[in-house]
Amino acid sequence: MLADFHSVNVNNFAVKVEARANGEQIVRCDSPLGAYAERLTDRLEYWAEVAPDRVFVAQRNAEGKWDEITYSQALSRVRAIAAWLLKCDLDVERPIICLSGNSNEHLLLMLAAMYIGVPYSPISTAYSLVSTDYGKLRHVFDVLTPGLVFVDNLGPYRDAIDAVVPEDLPIVAVSSAHGDDDLSNPVTKFSELLSTAPSVEAETAKAQVNGDTIAKFMFTSGSTGMPKAVINTQRMICANQEMIRSIMAFLKDEPPMMLDWLPWNHTFGGNHNIGIALYNGGSLYIDHGKPTEKAFDITLNNLRDIAPTVYFNVPKGYELLVKKLREFPDVAKTFFSNLKLTHFAAAGLSQHIWDALDALAIEHTGKKVPMITGLGATETAPSALFASIEECASGVIGTPLPGVEMKLVPNGDKLEARIRAVTVTPGYWRAPEQTAKAYDEEGFYCLGDAVKYIDPEQPNRGFRFDGRVSEDFKLDTGTWVSVGMLRAHIIHFFAPYVQDVVIAGHDKDYVSAMVFADIGHCRSLVPNSENLSDKEILQAPHLRETFQRLLEQMAETSTGSSTRVRRMRLLAEPPSIDLNEVTDKGSINQRAVLKNRADLVQDLYSDTPSEEVFGLGR
Known part of the structure; x- marks a missing residue:
């Protein structure tokens, strides 16, 4: 399979698995963590001496020129x-x-x-x-x-x-x-x-x-309550950068050229991406575009100038990138000209977007550009696991990085993942009770995520994401519903018409779903949609017929009551940041949406639901 990809220096380390009598497992990388800087600014001083005239950071000025430093x-x-x-x-x-x-x-x-x-x-x-x-x-x-x-x-x-x-x-x-x-x-x-x-x-x-000095307070996204101030020490940040480049070894071979929009208040942009540029003597060009229809043209214009060697984005960003690169082959040619690796995080990447990106790479370079992803958190600075090029697919999170231990704890029919490493936060600022709850008795940070082996007989292949433990619930039959997996399945099955999904059914006898639609794509299903409001789009007969048909088709693939969605409704009101329904990075708070829209949930389970509800026969 690797023959289909451009060659890139990316390592894939083996793991050791320690099985315990109580059913727990400890999974460790079989390679030690290398030496790392004591302070992130040590790397600034180093590169100022070694490559003083190399561009470190740049942004466009009012005249549209790059202000390079x-x-x-x-x-x-x-x-x-x-x-x-x-x-x-x-x-x-x-x-x-x-x-x-x-x-x-x-x-x-x-x-x-x-x-x-x-x-x-x-x-x-x-x-x-x-x-x-x-x-x-x-x-x-x-x-x-x-x-x-x-x-x-x-x-x-x-x-x-x-x-x-x-x-x-x-x-x-x-x-x-x-x-x-x-x-x-x-x-x-x-x-x-x-x-x-x-x-x-x-x-x-x-x-x-020194390494214990607090460098940052990085606030969590607040997807389950008010944001917490995560302590990030110098050691956490520097050690994590050494972990990252132990996998992305090409970063040592050539200073990375990066164009990046990801906000610095999130650990992906603020620790992972800034750190990669600075730690490895790279050049970071700030992209003031965003993965929205209105703002992505800014990104496109920047890509006319900057040919990245490594590119990071969220799935929505790749969706818009594919669309624009198809429209502008000259930009696509520049984009792929020096590209060694792409990376996504924050959510699953739909397969049709992945395939389209591969097709564009083949069209312009003759081969695919490798894509990887992994698992991390604000509390882990952020990277904890990375997938190999061979195994990388949406939902695959890979294996622990050098210096990272992952504890797998049986939790119902799942394996809950916990992390211990020098890159794990010492706690939440001025929140002793929340800090105490975040760790188990051995000092492992409790991610709240479940994982499962790709192949239990071949642990080196790595793990898949298996949902958030706290979001799962039981139907009144006692059957567990894996919210994360079902949500991802619905988004994939209804692509590209669904932006996000909230799953309902706790203590009910069947599963329902409330859908935040992708209005842009939904408009393509409605004739003469230019003058229609978003609410009118969601009520259009042809759109509802399409969703009804897809719901019925998805039901045919279900394996039981936990994966069979019987009722669905489209939500006209977008998620509210003030009501804690959505974080600023777009992550949906399941519990908040269900609580704030309890009347809509009740309608989903009514004997005589409103016309807004559609679904399968009982």
Whole structure:
């Protein structure tokens, strides 16, 4: 099979399995973890000396040109910012909060804070720009009690600042256009930080930073409640980067060229991707596009300039990428010209998207570009498992990385996965009870995920994701429903018309589903849909006929009551971030949706359901 792929230096390590008498198993990588940097900023200093003129980070300016910062420039600016930060009475009890998204300035500030051992916390822009009650933002400020707030432009964030930020709290802004009128907070322009002279005091502070120093507070997505502040130490981040490049060995052979949009308040973008660029002396071009129909043209324009060697995205991003690369073969030619590896995370990648990406790679290069994925969490910095090229498929998560132990604990008919490694967080900031619940008696972090062997007789082939343990439930017959697996099956079967699914049926006699439709694709099923609202699209007869037909076809493939969906309804109201139904990265909170829409669930199980409900005969 590998003959179909372009050759790339990716390792695939064997595992050792220790079976215990109580049914538990310990799975370890058969290769030790190599030496790693003590501080992430050590790598900035290293590359500033080894490759001072290489581009480290870049973003487009107002004129559409790339503002590139070399490694030597980055180190000089980091030292200047660090000297300014030392004057601000900042420490672990008064960290830095960043409200805005990815930018050159954001990255320099982050590294400057790390340089002198001041914790920094990147906050989802949705908490300020999408939320209307600012509940999660208030929670963040209550937990962290910050000493400084950073924002790129005060204007868009002014409402959130007025509502949440204490009046005496200092703010650093790159721009204050239309945002500093009557603002009571003291505001410093970012340019002033850059003009500060480097200081001996900053170098003294840097010398005190070690592996145990808190580098970041990374907030969880809040998919099961208010976000928790995950402590990320220097050791966690650096060790995880060594784990990653032990697998992606090509990163050592050639500095990676990256174009990336993934938000830095999430561990995928903020630890995994920034870390890969910096740790390996690569160049990170910031993509201000997003995986939406409106914003993806920004990404497409950036791909005209930047030919990545490794590319990271979420499944929705790959879906739009495939669509655009088909329309613009010149961009596809550039995209595949130096590409060694692609990687997806955050959700399962539909097979038809995967196949289309392979077809495009073959069209433009003659072979497929390898794709891998894995398993990780904010609490594991993030990577814990990676799949091999040979085994990689949607749902496959691979084997533990060097230095990672995975405990498999029988939980009903599943195996619950727990992780122990130097990359696991010491806990949640100012949340001792939540921290205590996160670990078992041997110090393994409880992921809450279930896994299963691809082949129990061949453990080196790795594992598949087997759903979230906490989401599964029993029907009134006692039959377990694996929510994660069923949800993935529905999304795959109804592709591309379904964006997400919420499964109902706890203590009921059959399974039902509530569907958040992909409106863009659903419009393609409705004639003359241009002038119709989203709600009218979902009520269109032809659309409902299509969903009814697919539901009946899926029922024919079901293996029993746990996989047979008898009733379904399409949800016209999108998930609410304020009601905790969805995280800012789009993950659905099953329990919150079921609770907030209890009337709709009741309708699904009514003897005389509304016309919105369709399904199978009883």
